Amino acid sequence: MDMPTPDLATLARRAEIVAALRTLVTADSVIDDPVALRVFESDALTAYHQVPLATVLPASTEEVAAVLRWCTTNGVKVVPRGAGTSLSGGALPLADAVLIGMSKLSRVLEIDYDNRCAVVQPGVTNLAITRAVEARGFYYAPDPSSQIACTIGGNVAENSGGVHCLKYGLTTNNILGLEMVLPDGEIVRLGGKGMGDSGYDLRGVVIGSEGLLGIVTQVTVRMLPAPQVARALLIGFGDIEDAARCVAAVIAAGIIPAGMELMDRAAVNASEDFVHAGYPRDVAGLLIVELDGVPAECDFLCGEVENIARGNGATSVATSTNETERLRFWAGRKAAFAAAGRLAPDYFCIDGTIPRRELPHVLREMTRLSGEYGLPVVNVFHAGDGNLHPLILYDSNEPGMLETAEALGGDILRLCVAVGGVLTGEHGVGVEKRDLMCDMFGDDDLDQQRALKAAFDPAGLLNPGKVFPLLHRCAEMGRMHIHGGKLPFPDLPRF
Amino acid sequence: MTRLAPTSVEEIADMVRDVRALGTKLRIRGGDTRHRTGLVEEHSAVLDLSGLDRIIAYEPDELVLTAEAGVRLETVVALLATRGQHLAFEPAARAGSTLGGAIAANIAGPRRLVAGAVRDHFLGFEAVNGRGIRFRAGGRVVKNVTGFDLPKLLAGSWGSLAALTTVTVKVMPAPATVLTLALDGLDDARGVAALCRACSTAAEVSGAAHIPGGATLLRLEGFAPSVAARATLLDAALSGFGNLRRLDDDEGRAVWRTLTDAEDDAASQWRLTVPPTAAAATVAALAAKHDVQARYDWAGGLVLLSVAADGAAVAPDIHALAKAAGGSAMLLRDRAGAAPCAMFAAQPAPLAALSVRVRAAFDPDGVFTDRMAGN
Numbered sequence: 001m002d003m004p005t006p007d008l009a010t011l012a013r014r015a016e017i018v019a020a021l022r023t024l025v026t027a028d029s030v031i032d033d034p035v036a037l038r039v040f041e042s043d044a045l046t047a048y049h050q051v052p053l054a055t056v057l058p059a060s061t062e063e064v065a066a067v068l069r070w071c072t073t074n075g076v077k078v079v080p081r082g083a084g085t086s087l088s089g090g091a092l093p094l095a096d097a098v099l100i101g102m103s104k105l106s107r108v109l110e111i112d113y114d115n116r117c118a119v120v121q122p123g124v125t126n127l128a129i130t131r132a133v134e135a136r137g138f139y140y141a142p143d144p145s146s147q148i149a150c151t152i153g154g155n156v157a158e159n160s161g162g163v164h165c166l167k168y169g170l171t172t173n174n175i176l177g178l179e180m181v182l183p184d185g186e187i188v189r190l191g192g193k194g195m196g197d198s199g200y201d202l203r204g205v206v207i208g209s210e211g212l213l214g215i216v217t218q219v220t221v222r223m224l225p226a227p228q229v230a231r232a233l234l235i236g237f238g239d240i241e242d243a244a245r246c247v248a249a250v251i252a253a254g255i256i257p258a259g260m261e262l263m264d265r266a267a268v269n270a271s272e273d274f275v276h277a278g279y280p281r282d283v284a285g286l287l288i289v290e291l292d293g294v295p296a297e298c299d300f301l302c303g304e305v306e307n308i309a310r311g312n313g314a315t316s317v318a319t320s321t322n323e324t325e326r327l328r329f330w331a332g333r334k335a336a337f338a339a340a341g342r343l344a345p346d347y348f349c350i351d352g353t354i355p356r357r358e359l360p361h362v363l364r365e366m367t368r369l370s371g372e373y374g375l376p377v378v379n380v381f382h383a384g385d386g387n388l389h390p391l392i393l394y395d396s397n398e399p400g401m402l403e404t405a406e407a408l409g410g411d412i413l414r415l416c417v418a419v420g421g422v423l424t425g426e427h428g429v430g431v432e433k434r435d436l437m438c439d440m441f442g443d444d445d446l447d448q449q450r451a452l453k454a455a456f457d458p459a460g461l462l463n464p465g466k467v468f469p470l471l472h473r474c475a476e477m478g479r480m481h482i483h484g485g486k487l488p489f490p491d492l493p494r495f
Numbered sequence: 496m497t498r499l500a501p502t503s504v505e506e507i508a509d510m511v512r513d514v515r516a517l518g519t520k521l522r523i524r525g526g527d528t529r530h531r532t533g534l535v536e537e538h539s540a541v542l543d544l545s546g547l548d549r550i551i552a553y554e555p556d557e558l559v560l561t562a563e564a565g566v567r568l569e570t571v572v573a574l575l576a577t578r579g580q581h582l583a584f585e586p587a588a589r590a591g592s593t594l595g596g597a598i599a600a601n602i603a604g605p606r607r608l609v610a611g612a613v614r615d616h617f618l619g620f621e622a623v624n625g626r627g628i629r630f631r632a633g634g635r636v637v638k639n640v641t642g643f644d645l646p647k648l649l650a651g652s653w654g655s656l657a658a659l660t661t662v663t664v665k666v667m668p669a670p671a672t673v674l675t676l677a678l679d680g681l682d683d684a685r686g687v688a689a690l691c692r693a694c695s696t697a698a699e700v701s702g703a704a705h706i707p708g709g710a711t712l713l714r715l716e717g718f719a720p721s722v723a724a725r726a727t728l729l730d731a732a733l734s735g736f737g738n739l740r741r742l743d744d745d746e747g748r749a750v751w752r753t754l755t756d757a758e759d760d761a762a763s764q765w766r767l768t769v770p771p772t773a774a775a776a777t778v779a780a781l782a783a784k785h786d787v788q789a790r791y792d793w794a795g796g797l798v799l800l801s802v803a804a805d806g807a808a809v810a811p812d813i814h815a816l817a818k819a820a821g822g823s824a825m826l827l828r829d830r831a832g833a834a835p836c837a838m839f840a841a842q843p844a845p846l847a848a849l850s851v852r853v854r855a856a857f858d859p860d861g862v863f864t865d866r867m868a869g870n
Contacts, residue, residue, distance in 0.1 A: 112770070114691055114770075115771055115772055116695065117770075137697075158640065172615075182845070186845035186849075187845065188843070188846045189846070192822065192823075193822070194769050194822035195796050196766060196767075196768025196823050197651045198823035198824075199839055199867060200648060200651070200656075200853055200867075201601070201650060202846075203647075204644055204650070205643055205644055205648040209643055225697050227697055252556055254579055254669070293721060294698075295724070296720045297718065297725075300720040300721060301718065301721075353638045353639055354636065355554070355635070385636070385637050385638040387638045420635055421634070422634040422636055424639070424640050424641050426638060426640055428640055429640075442630075444628050444630045447630075448628075448645070452643055452645070455849070456852075
């Protein structure tokens with residue numbers, strides 16, 4: 001993975017830049033110590049790391065504005081960072097860029113129960129929003145798996161999803177308003193507590209923009225009354241195609257479950273070895289269906305889903321009868337990534353989305369590609385919305401293996417696009433899938449997106465090297481197909 | 496006035512390039528049902544997209560539909576009904592509207608409260624920008640974060656950024672059972688308070704409206720056992736507001752369809768969106784100065800205002816009160832013969848400048864007329 005070549009003149013001005021930043025925020029909010037900076041060298045895509053030029057931790061919207069204004073005026077690049085849990089390298093620093101960490105903006109500013117919304121700073125964690133409002137029976141719906149650590153500002157940047165977004169939507173469907181600082185230091189408010197329009201929906205396009213358009217300094221979230229109960233079904237299938245058919249049949253019956261997760265045999269066994277949730281091991285596919293709402297609804301729908309499952313070849317069906325059991329049904333799924341981590345020193349998670357009907361075909365092709373590249377793949381899958389999470393197992397200590405894993409991931413994502421899907425359902429493009437954008441979009445499509453980027457950030461100083469291929473035309477990208485682990489340029493430095 | 500009636504995307508691209516070369520403007524129209532919304536800039540031609548009306552793919556199992564933008568909304572709704580599905584945003588559209596037009600206007604009906612606006616159901620598109628270049632964005636799956644979410648931006652852009660040619664929308668199962676409940680005799684503030692109370696319960700209310708001098712209405716949708724249980728839950732939660740009356744099915748379904756702008760040439764029609772708790776006081780403040788009729792939807796978050804005056808005459812008061820309440824207002828339809836009036840309040844300078852740059856990113860020469868002009 002190549003990043004933009006660092007600007008030597010900027011690197012040479014490091015001391016001057018640090019000194020200037022210290023005049024804009026409290027002096028101890030600027031970190032330039034090489035050891036202290038290592039904390040920020042990577043996000044959750046740990047395959048890539050780079051120590052930033054310096055890190056600034058602003059404590060107010062005004063400080064964010066001052067730092068951005070100074071950086072723009074002085075031609076210094078900026079990389080925003082929330083909690084650093086991005087799986088696509090969205091917060092990967094650049095050697096010649098100031099990293100702006102939002103961790104000090106971590107207050108819940110207002111909870112408006114009557115209007116069912118809350119105003120929070122971007123550094124508040126996803127789960128902390130729910131914690132702040134749950135005593136009154138509310139919650140914030142999107143629940144990315146990193147919700148204990150990830151921040152709402154990062155969720156906004158990535159348009160994060162979670163296991164419940166089939167029914168409750170992604171971040172974008174749960175945000176009412178944003179306050180944002182543009183690269184030139186101007187502060188704009190997009191939306192608010194109201195649900196109406198007053199011009200272009202810039203809030204809608206800022207959400208999921210991966211830190212390329214501005215830095216969000218305040219977020220107004222919608223909060224929902226918590227469902228009275230949730231129940232889960234654990235459904236085993238001898239054939240994964242039966243499981244896929246069952247998922248389609250549930251939706252065809254007009255049922256939108258709160259969550260619908262599928263694991264393949266490898267994932268079931270890996271997680272069972274790890275957390276002993278009591279999953280049946282002799283299945284080709286294990287489906288978890290969660291239903292929530294009032295008890296009468298859950299009871300009714302559990303019966304409906306069970307009937308559908310049995311009509312589609314389920315070999316086992318268990319329905320949770322209490323909260324302990326429901327959580328146990330989820331325990332294996334929630335530990336699937338960690339369990340995969342025990343199978344190999346490293347894994348690489350990708351998250352293409354496909355039309356659900358393509359699942360059997362895509363699974364077969366993934367098995368073939370896995371064999372071709374010689375790297376095992378464990379599959380967990382947000383089955384309800386067609387969002388795949390193949391975990392490619394590899395060992396980064398073996399030379400070239402990361403690149404082989406990336407190449408396999410690239411082929412899987414191209415497959416997703418080829419069957420009518422997309423490169424990423426919820427993790428973002430970041431640096432990870434940047435060079436695959438030409439597989440999904442043409443030059444004209446990307447030019448339009450770049451033009452929008454320039455409307456917000458004319459100088460291109462905000463989070464460079466992310467989302468868009470570095471070379472301007474797709475034809476220049478060529479295709480870096482790597483088969484059998486043979487890299488075209490194995491000696492080029494990569495990080 | 497030239498009416499251009501393209502039947503292919505290539506033709507649209509050629510037409511846009513031609514108009515751009517002439518240095519004039521083009522007005523995009525779908526069903527032309529909202530031609531009285533916003534300002535109409537001078538233009539040399541109308542780009543009529545109603546000829547692009549094919550359904551390209553309807554995939555009920557995938558919960559998506561792809562169609563050319565000029566397809567009639569009625570056609571889409573009827574097709575979805577054959578498979579027990581619907582557009583969950585409940586288009587507050589007029590007869591003859593097109594799917595592309597409904598997206599460009601982003602005007603959602605009562606279910607917006609729980610299901611989101613039109614934009615929340617708009618997954619992907621192909622379009623021709625103001626340079627006459629075809630481009631696409633988004634995708635044909637519900638869960639997608641690949642690239643900027645341009646569908647959100649194009650929704651509600653009123654044809655000022657690009658001509659939508661093909662659109663993909665998320666569809667949802669239509670509810671098996673619909674039950675409308677009514678409270679009687681509440682004033683506006685109490686009515687809205689009852690709606691907010693209902694929306695704070697686990698009853699998953701999918702419609703919450705208050706008609707001054709009429710009923711305070713709540714809608715429950717879903718599977719029959721669930722709807723029955725949630726109705727009981729509301730009975731208890733709202734006991735302090737009176738007895739919940741059950742409307743019969745036809746009356747119940749009909750009442751929600753009335754919650755759109757009124758066909759009244761003698762009044763300007765506004766959509767005021769405010770935090771619900773501010774709604775009744777905002778209406779009262781307006782009523783003190785103007786001849787106003789209000790209906791409340793979205794649990795008070797939307798006020799459908801009918802004002803017996805030209806839009807321009809009341810705009811300063813409406814925008815000031817909306818802003819003070821933390822919301823905004825849209826002039827949806829002016830009085831017949833009224834002088835031109837902008838749809839929205841002027842934006843703060845940095846936001847206005849940003850909006851101009853965003854528009855230029857799609858349409859640098861302003862080939863497409865901008866109904867939102869005057870902001």
